[in-house]
Amino acid sequence: MRRELEPGQAALVAEVDEVLDALGPDPDVHEAFAALGEARLIAVHYPAAYGGRDLSFAHHAAVSERIGLRGLPDVAHLITVQGVGCPILVFGTDAQRGRWLPEIASGRLLASLLLSERDAGSDLTRITTRARPDGDGWLISGRKTWSLLTPWSRVALCSVRTRRESSRYDGISLFLVDLADPGVDIAPTPRAAGEPYYTVTLNDVRVTRDALVGEEHKGWALLPTVIGFERGGFDYLTRAQSWLAAAGAELAALPAGEQEAQAADLVRCEFLVESARALAYHAAGTADGLETDEIDTAYAKLSSGLAAQALTRWATEELLSRPAAGEDGRHRAVLRAAAAEAPELTVSGGAQELQLDLIAGELMIGRSIR
Ligand SMILES: Cc1cc2nc3c(=O)[nH]c(=O)nc-3n(C[C@H](O)[C@H](O)[C@H](O)COP(=O)(O)OP(=O)(O)OC[C@H]3O[C@@H](n4cnc5c(N)ncnc54)[C@H](O)[C@@H]3O)c2cc1C
Structure with a gap:
């Protein structure tokens, strides 16, 4: 349904x-x-x-x-x-x-996000990009990875360490960085599918107080808002839906007997995608204003990513391995791009294991999905 x-x-x-x-x-x-x-x-x-x-x-x-x-x-x-x-x-x-x-x-x-670093992916407390005070502002230095669309962006929200305290959650601040600053270097890193990732090196990039978002040193508390919607799963979900449509069209072009043999698997994939969609809308519906619930979004992100990956695996094994059946190859191109992109869904926006950790933590103290 x-x-x-x-x-x-x-x-x-x-x-x-x-x-x-x-x-x-x-x-x-x-x-x-x-x-x-x-x-x-x-x-x-x-x-x-x-x-x-x-x-x-x-x-x-x-x-x-x-x-x-x-x-x-x-x-x-x-x-x-x-x-x-x-x-x-x-x-x-x-x-x-x-x-x-x-x-x-x-x-x-x-606008872009400059959060991840080579040794700080899912665990953003490990960032080493830092800002040191400079008159009425700061100088930012460090290297960010995995950024998308950076050359087309005018500004980026960047997480930096402004002090090192005993708690690793303390001392992170968020700044809006002008990407046209001469201290910003943007270099592409090839990607299996689509737009490259960009590595962004910041060499003493000067920012003033009007670039600080939220309180100095207290940026950790803002991060759920920064990544909350990405975790909501809609990005993955629409990919899964488009890939499913391409798989369905490719299957429909096969001889009737072969379609019948694969029908149950197609339905299984449809079920996974539709369940993920229900969880994504559930997470959107339980948001308090703009704040999404961390556990509801963990369910949504995990289910949409796993659905997209499961259907891509099936389509690769059962459809792409056969001679082309469709007329113009359009659906096969979508499925080939899906096969290249699906593995990224394990880590992007916070690793799937991290979502499992969050859910498991809540289950241990007695709360499941609302
Ligand atoms: C398509 C894409 C776009 C992105 N866009 C941006 C962007 O615009 N800006 C930005 O700042 N970042 C971006 N990222 C980075 C992304 O948000 C993640 O931070 C990053 O992919 C994590 O990668 P990592 O290599 O550091 O992996 P890690 O998080 O270090 O994970 C390494 C391995 O450990 C596993 N793992 C991680 N945590 C746990 C755990 N708690 N328990 C068990 N296993 C674990 C992972 O599954 C993985 O196999 C993007 C990533 C992708 C793939």
Whole structure:
């Protein structure tokens, strides 16, 4: 049984379709985001004063799912609107909100996240990038990894160590870094599929107090907001849905006998994806304002990642191993890209083991999914 959207969510989805349909087939990505921004659809959960519509996180989730299903690179949307915009909205100053949020909601500004480092992936307390005081500001030095879309971004939210205390959670601060600063070096790292990752080296990049988001040294408390929506699973979910559609189309082109032999596996994959979708919408629905629940999002991220990986494994073994059946190879290209991308889902946005740890920790003290 497919989870139906609520009327308000369905109306937003129809608006997204209307805006994108008006641009014709395969619109330019930047044009598409600008058109969605113009229609105030990029960040419907932001206040109207900043280009949103004062709607809930669950409404934003429905828009996000639709944008992903329409084939736009949802990751840019996800990182900019959620990863960078939401911490500014929740913890930033009025000046920072006024400066950045309307531009983000307009769909014309891309922003990046500079959190991960070579030895600090899932465990972000191990970062070594540091900021040392310099007059009325700081100088930031260090190297960040795994960043996406960095050359197209104007600004990045960067985690740095501003002091070292006995607790490893203390002494982390978040800064908005101007990526055009001469001290910023951006180098691509090839990736199995799609856009490369970027390694970003910061050489004494100067920032002033207006670049600090939240309290100095207390940045750890902001990180759930930064990565909360990514953990919500919609990014993975829309990939799983698109890959499932390609697998279904490829299967439909096989002779009837072969289709029958694979039908149960296709249904198993559909079941996994639809369950993940229910968990992702559940996590969006239990968000308190912009704060998602850590355990609900752990379930959502884990289930959407595992569903995407299971269906990719099946499609690789049972469909890609056969001679091409479809007419134009379009679906096989999607499935080949899925095969290259699926392994990343184990670690991106916080390792699957980390989600299991979170869930197991809660189960031990008696709380399961709400
Ligand atoms: C597509 C993609 C996009 C990304 N975009 C960005 C970005 O824009 N900005 C950014 O800052 N970062 C980004 N990242 C980084 C991402 O968020 C993770 O931090 C990173 O992938 C973790 O990788 P790592 O190599 O450090 O692995 P680690 O976290 O060190 O994990 C290494 C291994 O240990 C396992 N493991 C980890 N934790 C546990 C545990 N608690 N128990 C048991 N096993 C464990 C993992 O599964 C893995 O097999 C991106 C990553 C990917 C793949």
